[in-house]
Structures are given as C-alpha cells and as structure tokens.
Amino acid sequence: MVTAACALALGACKDNGLKDRNLPYTEAQHREFRYAAYQAMPDNMPVSLHGQHWLGSSEVMRITPSLLVPVGDNGSGTTLYALKGAKAPYDRIYSSAGGNSWHPLLRIN
Numbered sequence: 001m002v003t004a005a006c007a008l009a010l011g012a013c014k015d016n017g018l019k020d021r022n023l024p025y026t027e028a029q030h031r032e033f034r035y036a037a038y039q040a041m042p043d044n045m046p047v048s049l050h051g052q053h054w055l056g057s058s059e060v061m062r063i064t065p066s067l068l069v070p071v072g073d074n075g076s077g078t079t080l081y082a083l084k085g086a087k088a089p090y091d092r093i094y095s096s097a098g099g100n101s102w103h104p105l106l107r108i109n
Contacts, residue, residue: 047074050088054105063102068094
C-alpha cells in the first residue's frame, strides 16, 4: 500500500530525473531555487569570527545602521556587524552593501 502510494506520487512529479519528466531547459533556466544561494565573488570566502565560521549570502536586507554594532572584520578590511544586544556566538552577522543595505553572513558550523 505504501509502495503504491510512493510510486503514484513519484509518477506525478514533473521534475524527478526520469526520461521525459524533466522541465524543458528554457523553463528550468529561469526557475527559482528553494534554497539559499551563495554569491560567487572572489572576496566571498568563509570568515572566522568568535570561534564560528561564516559565509556571505546573496540576500540583501534593509537594516537601519544604528541597530548594528561592529564585531570584527572579514580579514580583508571589511567590518562585520551584529545586531545591538546580540552576544557571541551570533546567529547572524552582516557586512555593508551601502546605505541601509546589508549582506547577512550565515553561520556554517
């Protein structure tokens, strides 16, 4: 019974890797991803800070700069920030993208 339900569900899936069941290339090329994407940049290397390792995401957040405090740098001179009142180990830290725009760095360990 369970096997039959799984087979039926798999057969109904559009993008499951089986012949004639994948999205056309032109449709898949502009498909949105469900998982966080990391921006490919030469300076987007993992950062060590307060015993944790971080990696920048491609996401941009709007945060008033007065809500952030400096907590360190990424090793190439860019200051990293955390929300005021947050204590190490931080859940998230940020690097400036200019003005009120910030790139979050996500903890990878």
